[in-house]
Amino acid sequence: NLDIRVSVPSDDELGSLGKAINNLAVETNRYRSNRSEFFANISHELRTPISYLRGYSQVLKQGLYQSEKEKQQYLNIIEDETDRLVRLINDLFDLSKMEEGKLDLAFEKVKLDDILEKALLKVSMEMEQKGLSLRSDIDKKISSIDGDPVRLEQIVVNLLGNAIRYTEKGFIDVKAWYEKNQVHVIIEDTGVGIPEEEIPFIFERFHRVEKSRSRELGGTGLGLSIVKNLVELQNGTISIDSKVGKGTRFELRFPAAE
Ligand code: ADP
Numbered sequence: 001n002l003d004i005r006v007s008v009p010s011d012d013e014l015g016s017l018g019k020a021i022n023n024l025a026v027e028t029n030r031y032r033s034n035r036s037e038f039f040a041n042i043s044h045e046l047r048t049p050i051s052y053l054r055g056y057s058q059v060l061k062q063g064l065y066q067s068e069k070e071k072q073q074y075l076n077i078i079e080d081e082t083d084r085l086v087r088l089i090n091d092l093f094d095l096s097k098m099e100e101g102k103l104d105l106a107f108e109k110v111k112l113d114d115i116l117e118k119a120l121l122k123v124s125m126e127m128e129q130k131g132l133s134l135r136s137d138i139d140k141k142i143s144s145i146d147g148d149p150v151r152l153e154q155i156v157v158n159l160l161g162n163a164i165r166y167t168e169k170g171f172i173d174v175k176a177w178y179e180k181n182q183v184h185v186i187i188e189d190t191g192v193g194i195p196e197e198e199i200p201f202i203f204e205r206f207h208r209v210e211k212s213r214s215r216e217l218g219g220t221g222l223g224l225s226i227v228k229n230l231v232e233l234q235n236g237t238i239s240i241d242s243k244v245g246k247g248t249r250f251e252l253r254f255p256a257a258e
Helices: 011-061 068-099 112-129 149-165 196-201 211-216 223-233
Strands: 108-110 133-138 145-147 171-179 182-189 237-243 247-255
Touching: 011 068, 068 223, 108 112, 108 149, 112 133, 112 149, 112 171, 112 182, 145 149, 145 247, 149 171, 149 182, 149 223, 149 247, 223 237
Parallel strands: 133 171
Antiparallel strands: 108 145, 171 182, 182 247, 237 247
16 A cells, blocks of 8 residues: 655745745856856957957058058057967966866965065066066065965966056055964055945956056956965965055965965
8 A cells, every 4th residue: 555645845845945946046047147248258358359460460461551660560569469369368278277176286385575576577677667666575584385386476476467557657565574374465556546346346357447448558357366266276365455546455365384
Protein backbone atom coordinates (compact mmCIF):
# COMPACT_ATOMS: atom_id res chain seq x y z
CA ASN A 1 0.00 0.00 0.00
CA LEU A 2 1.33 3.31 -0.99
CA ASP A 3 0.85 6.05 1.48
CA ILE A 4 1.22 9.32 -0.29
CA ARG A 5 0.98 12.42 1.76
CA VAL A 6 1.25 15.76 0.22
CA SER A 7 1.91 18.61 2.51
CA VAL A 8 0.33 21.76 1.25
CA PRO A 9 2.56 24.81 1.78
CA SER A 10 1.07 27.48 3.95
CA ASP A 11 0.21 30.89 2.56
CA ASP A 12 3.21 32.30 4.37
CA GLU A 13 5.55 29.76 2.80
CA LEU A 14 4.09 30.37 -0.62
CA GLY A 15 4.43 34.08 -0.07
CA SER A 16 8.13 33.89 0.77
CA LEU A 17 8.80 31.48 -2.10
CA GLY A 18 7.10 33.95 -4.43
CA LYS A 19 9.24 36.76 -3.06
CA ALA A 20 12.44 34.71 -3.48
CA ILE A 21 11.59 33.92 -7.10
CA ASN A 22 10.81 37.55 -7.70
CA ASN A 23 14.15 38.65 -6.21
CA LEU A 24 15.98 36.10 -8.32
CA ALA A 25 14.27 37.41 -11.44
CA VAL A 26 15.22 40.98 -10.53
CA GLU A 27 18.85 39.92 -9.89
CA THR A 28 19.00 37.96 -13.14
CA ASN A 29 17.66 40.91 -15.10
CA ARG A 30 20.10 43.25 -13.44
CA TYR A 31 22.95 40.87 -14.25
CA ARG A 32 21.78 40.62 -17.87
CA SER A 33 21.49 44.36 -18.32
CA ASN A 34 24.87 44.97 -16.63
CA ARG A 35 26.41 42.41 -18.92
CA SER A 36 24.90 43.86 -22.06
CA GLU A 37 25.82 47.39 -20.95
CA PHE A 38 29.36 46.16 -20.36
CA PHE A 39 29.60 44.64 -23.85
CA ALA A 40 28.04 47.73 -25.41
CA ASN A 41 30.71 49.80 -23.64
CA ILE A 42 33.49 47.54 -24.84
CA SER A 43 32.40 47.62 -28.44
CA HIS A 44 32.05 51.39 -28.32
CA GLU A 45 35.49 51.77 -26.75
CA LEU A 46 37.04 49.49 -29.37
CA ARG A 47 35.21 51.02 -32.28
CA THR A 48 36.27 54.59 -31.56
CA PRO A 49 40.06 54.16 -31.89
CA ILE A 50 39.58 51.79 -34.82
CA SER A 51 37.54 54.37 -36.69
CA TYR A 52 40.31 56.94 -36.13
CA LEU A 53 42.90 54.44 -37.37
CA ARG A 54 40.87 53.70 -40.46
CA GLY A 55 40.03 57.34 -41.16
CA TYR A 56 43.54 58.74 -40.80
CA SER A 57 45.24 55.90 -42.65
CA GLN A 58 42.86 56.56 -45.56
CA VAL A 59 43.72 60.26 -45.46
CA LEU A 60 47.43 59.44 -45.57
CA LYS A 61 47.01 56.80 -48.26
CA GLN A 62 45.19 59.24 -50.52
CA GLY A 63 47.69 62.01 -49.80
CA LEU A 64 44.94 64.28 -48.44
CA TYR A 65 47.18 66.55 -46.40
CA GLN A 66 48.52 70.03 -47.03
CA SER A 67 51.92 69.86 -45.41
CA GLU A 68 54.51 67.62 -43.82
CA LYS A 69 53.41 68.99 -40.44
CA GLU A 70 49.84 67.94 -41.03
CA LYS A 71 51.01 64.50 -42.09
CA GLN A 72 52.99 64.17 -38.83
CA GLN A 73 49.90 65.19 -36.84
CA TYR A 74 47.88 62.40 -38.46
CA LEU A 75 50.65 59.90 -37.80
CA ASN A 76 50.68 60.99 -34.14
CA ILE A 77 46.94 60.39 -33.91
CA ILE A 78 47.43 56.91 -35.36
CA GLU A 79 50.17 56.23 -32.82
CA ASP A 80 48.10 57.49 -29.86
CA GLU A 81 45.02 55.54 -30.87
CA THR A 82 47.07 52.37 -31.34
CA ASP A 83 48.48 52.86 -27.83
CA ARG A 84 44.98 53.31 -26.48
CA LEU A 85 43.83 50.08 -28.14
CA VAL A 86 46.75 48.17 -26.63
CA ARG A 87 45.95 49.60 -23.17
CA LEU A 88 42.29 48.79 -23.54
CA ILE A 89 42.99 45.21 -24.59
CA ASN A 90 45.46 44.72 -21.71
CA ASP A 91 42.95 46.19 -19.24
CA LEU A 92 40.13 44.00 -20.53
CA PHE A 93 42.35 40.96 -20.29
CA ASP A 94 43.25 41.74 -16.66
CA LEU A 95 39.64 42.46 -15.80
CA SER A 96 38.33 39.21 -17.27
CA LYS A 97 41.01 37.22 -15.42
CA MET A 98 40.05 38.97 -12.20
CA GLU A 99 36.36 38.30 -12.62
CA GLU A 100 37.06 34.62 -13.13
CA GLY A 101 39.30 34.69 -10.08
CA LYS A 102 42.15 33.55 -12.29
CA LEU A 103 44.59 36.42 -12.08
CA ASP A 104 47.71 34.84 -10.67
CA LEU A 105 49.70 37.09 -8.42
CA ALA A 106 53.31 36.27 -7.63
CA PHE A 107 53.40 37.07 -3.93
CA GLU A 108 56.65 37.94 -2.22
CA LYS A 109 57.87 40.35 0.42
CA VAL A 110 57.91 43.74 -1.21
CA LYS A 111 59.25 47.09 -0.07
CA LEU A 112 56.69 49.65 -1.15
CA ASP A 113 59.19 52.52 -1.02
CA ASP A 114 61.17 50.84 -3.83
CA ILE A 115 57.99 50.40 -5.86
CA LEU A 116 57.07 54.05 -5.34
CA GLU A 117 60.52 55.26 -6.42
CA LYS A 118 60.35 53.12 -9.55
CA ALA A 119 56.84 54.30 -10.41
CA LEU A 120 57.80 57.94 -9.84
CA LEU A 121 60.74 57.56 -12.21
CA LYS A 122 58.40 56.16 -14.85
CA VAL A 123 56.01 59.11 -14.72
CA SER A 124 58.60 61.83 -14.09
CA MET A 125 58.84 62.87 -17.74
CA GLU A 126 55.08 63.19 -18.10
CA MET A 127 54.98 65.25 -14.91
CA GLU A 128 57.75 67.54 -16.12
CA GLN A 129 56.10 68.02 -19.50
CA LYS A 130 52.95 69.25 -17.74
CA GLY A 131 54.96 71.49 -15.45
CA LEU A 132 53.73 69.70 -12.32
CA SER A 133 55.95 69.46 -9.27
CA LEU A 134 56.42 66.40 -7.15
CA ARG A 135 56.40 66.52 -3.38
CA SER A 136 57.37 63.18 -1.97
CA ASP A 137 57.75 62.06 1.60
CA ILE A 138 58.43 58.35 1.53
CA ASP A 139 59.66 56.78 4.74
CA LYS A 140 62.52 54.46 3.81
CA LYS A 141 61.93 52.45 6.95
CA ILE A 142 58.37 51.31 6.13
CA SER A 143 58.04 47.57 6.55
CA SER A 144 57.56 45.14 3.71
CA ILE A 145 54.17 43.90 2.62
CA ASP A 146 53.10 40.62 0.99
CA GLY A 147 52.33 41.48 -2.59
CA ASP A 148 53.19 41.12 -6.25
CA PRO A 149 55.76 43.80 -7.16
CA VAL A 150 54.58 44.04 -10.77
CA ARG A 151 50.94 44.52 -9.76
CA LEU A 152 51.84 46.95 -6.98
CA GLU A 153 53.72 49.06 -9.49
CA GLN A 154 50.73 48.89 -11.83
CA ILE A 155 48.50 50.25 -9.04
CA VAL A 156 50.82 53.14 -8.26
CA VAL A 157 51.56 54.03 -11.89
CA ASN A 158 47.84 54.05 -12.58
CA LEU A 159 47.01 56.38 -9.70
CA LEU A 160 49.93 58.65 -10.55
CA GLY A 161 48.90 58.62 -14.21
CA ASN A 162 45.40 59.76 -13.26
CA ALA A 163 46.78 62.41 -10.91
CA ILE A 164 48.86 63.82 -13.77
CA ARG A 165 46.09 63.44 -16.34
CA TYR A 166 43.49 65.31 -14.30
CA THR A 167 45.74 68.07 -12.97
CA GLU A 168 46.53 71.23 -14.90
CA LYS A 169 48.82 72.94 -12.42
CA GLY A 170 50.24 72.47 -8.98
CA PHE A 171 51.56 69.45 -7.15
CA ILE A 172 51.46 65.73 -6.98
CA ASP A 173 52.06 64.59 -3.41
CA VAL A 174 53.25 61.11 -2.61
CA LYS A 175 53.54 59.98 0.98
CA ALA A 176 54.21 56.58 2.51
CA TRP A 177 54.58 55.55 6.13
CA TYR A 178 54.08 52.72 8.57
CA GLU A 179 51.46 52.92 11.29
CA LYS A 180 49.78 50.28 13.45
CA ASN A 181 50.82 47.22 11.44
CA GLN A 182 49.82 48.86 8.19
CA VAL A 183 51.68 50.52 5.36
CA HIS A 184 49.92 53.67 4.15
CA VAL A 185 50.40 55.34 0.80
CA ILE A 186 48.83 58.62 -0.23
CA ILE A 187 48.76 59.93 -3.79
CA GLU A 188 47.26 63.38 -3.91
CA ASP A 189 46.88 66.00 -6.62
CA THR A 190 45.77 69.59 -6.99
CA GLY A 191 43.65 68.81 -10.04
CA VAL A 192 40.06 69.10 -11.24
CA GLY A 193 38.63 66.90 -8.47
CA ILE A 194 35.58 64.66 -8.62
CA PRO A 195 32.01 65.81 -7.82
CA GLU A 196 30.68 64.31 -4.59
CA GLU A 197 27.79 62.52 -6.30
CA GLU A 198 30.22 60.73 -8.67
CA ILE A 199 32.48 59.36 -5.95
CA PRO A 200 30.38 56.26 -5.12
CA PHE A 201 30.66 55.11 -8.76
CA ILE A 202 34.26 56.02 -9.45
CA PHE A 203 35.59 52.45 -9.13
CA GLU A 204 33.01 51.04 -11.54
CA ARG A 205 34.07 49.82 -14.95
CA PHE A 206 33.85 52.50 -17.65
CA HIS A 207 32.57 55.09 -15.20
CA ARG A 208 33.99 58.48 -16.09
CA VAL A 209 33.10 61.91 -14.84
CA GLU A 210 33.64 63.48 -18.23
CA LYS A 211 33.83 60.95 -20.99
CA SER A 212 35.26 63.35 -23.53
CA ARG A 213 38.01 64.63 -21.25
CA SER A 214 39.03 61.10 -20.24
CA ARG A 215 39.09 59.98 -23.88
CA GLU A 216 41.01 63.02 -25.02
CA LEU A 217 43.61 62.31 -22.35
CA GLY A 218 43.98 58.68 -23.38
CA GLY A 219 41.89 57.09 -20.60
CA THR A 220 40.09 53.77 -20.95
CA GLY A 221 37.68 54.14 -18.02
CA LEU A 222 38.90 50.82 -16.61
CA GLY A 223 41.92 52.00 -14.61
CA LEU A 224 40.32 52.51 -11.20
CA SER A 225 38.24 49.35 -11.27
CA ILE A 226 41.41 47.37 -11.99
CA VAL A 227 43.30 49.25 -9.29
CA LYS A 228 40.63 48.46 -6.68
CA ASN A 229 40.58 44.79 -7.65
CA LEU A 230 44.37 44.56 -7.49
CA VAL A 231 44.51 46.30 -4.11
CA GLU A 232 41.91 43.95 -2.65
CA LEU A 233 43.61 40.86 -4.09
CA GLN A 234 46.62 41.92 -2.03
CA ASN A 235 44.53 42.36 1.13
CA GLY A 236 44.66 46.12 0.94
CA THR A 237 42.05 48.86 0.92
CA ILE A 238 41.70 52.00 -1.17
CA SER A 239 39.82 55.13 -0.23
CA ILE A 240 39.23 58.42 -1.98
CA ASP A 241 38.68 61.97 -0.92
CA SER A 242 38.08 64.63 -3.53
CA LYS A 243 36.85 68.19 -3.99
CA VAL A 244 35.95 69.79 -7.28
CA GLY A 245 38.50 72.43 -8.21
CA LYS A 246 40.76 71.51 -5.28
CA GLY A 247 42.06 68.03 -5.98
CA THR A 248 41.88 64.35 -5.27
CA ARG A 249 43.50 62.12 -2.71
CA PHE A 250 43.75 58.34 -2.84
CA GLU A 251 44.90 56.42 0.19
CA LEU A 252 46.09 52.83 0.07
CA ARG A 253 46.58 50.63 3.12
CA PHE A 254 48.23 47.24 3.16
CA PRO A 255 48.86 44.96 6.11
CA ALA A 256 52.56 44.91 6.96
CA ALA A 257 54.25 41.56 6.37
CA GLU A 258 54.94 39.43 9.47
P1 ADP B 1 40.14 56.82 -17.05
O1 ADP B 1 40.88 55.91 -17.94
O2 ADP B 1 38.95 57.47 -17.68
O3 ADP B 1 41.02 57.79 -16.33
P2 ADP B 1 39.76 55.53 -14.46
O4 ADP B 1 39.00 54.30 -14.10
O5 ADP B 1 41.22 55.55 -14.16
O6 ADP B 1 39.47 55.81 -15.98
O7 ADP B 1 39.08 56.76 -13.72
C1 ADP B 1 37.68 56.91 -13.82
C2 ADP B 1 37.30 58.37 -13.80
O8 ADP B 1 37.60 58.94 -12.51
C3 ADP B 1 38.07 59.25 -14.78
O9 ADP B 1 37.47 59.25 -16.05
C4 ADP B 1 38.01 60.61 -14.11
O10 ADP B 1 36.79 61.23 -14.41
C5 ADP B 1 38.01 60.27 -12.63
N1 ADP B 1 39.34 60.39 -11.99
C6 ADP B 1 40.21 59.38 -11.72
N2 ADP B 1 41.31 59.84 -11.09
C7 ADP B 1 41.15 61.18 -10.97
C8 ADP B 1 41.94 62.24 -10.39
N3 ADP B 1 43.14 62.01 -9.83
N4 ADP B 1 41.43 63.50 -10.44
C9 ADP B 1 40.22 63.73 -11.00
N5 ADP B 1 39.43 62.79 -11.55
C10 ADP B 1 39.88 61.53 -11.54
